[in-house]
Amino acid sequence: MPPAPPRNRIRLLREAQGWTQRDLAARLGxxxxxxxxxxQDDDRLYPSLIRQLAEIFACPPAEVVGFDPAPHSEGGTESSADVDKALLEQALRTAHDWLNRQNRPVDIADWAALAATLYRSSPR
Known part of the structure; x- marks a missing residue:
């Protein structure tokens, strides 16, 4: 069985810039x-690295980790409060899922910071 694809978009963002892994490595040190x-491994991505990658790629941190900020609408008549709530709920779920994959205890401050970062970087 082939390995599951990574959930982050680092490779796609790097290739869109026309960079090799060594090119990105030089920028990251x-x-x-x-x-x-x-x-290949989301378990290595910590919030500080996600922010650094977002700066390098000039994109929101949400894009680096593969957060899809598009709320799903059944009837297409959602109020801005409903959209905002959907975005926040999705940011919280994404942060929770990501931190649960870490090989270390989940710190509530990390979870809250990552969710807030994802939520703030989502378009409204």
């Missing part, structure tokens, strides 16, 4: 092998 691991 790490090795190409480390970038390879980041692209």
């Amino acid at each position: 790490c090795t190409g092998m480390t970038v390879c691991r980041y692209e």
Whole structure:
């Protein structure tokens, strides 16, 4: 059975810039092998790294981790409060799922900070 695809978008963002893994590694101050691991393994992505990658790619942190901020509407007549609530709920779920995949205890401050970052970077 092939491995599950990564949930983050680092490779897509890097390739869109026309960069190799070594090019991105030079910008991050790490090795190409480390970038390879980041692209394949979400467990290595900490909030500070997500923010750094977002700065390098000039995109919201939500895009780096694969957060889809598009709320799903049944009838297409959602109020802005409903859209805002849907975005917040999705940000909280994404942060919770991501932190649950970490190989370390989940700190509530990390969870809240990541959810807030995802929520603030989502278009409204």
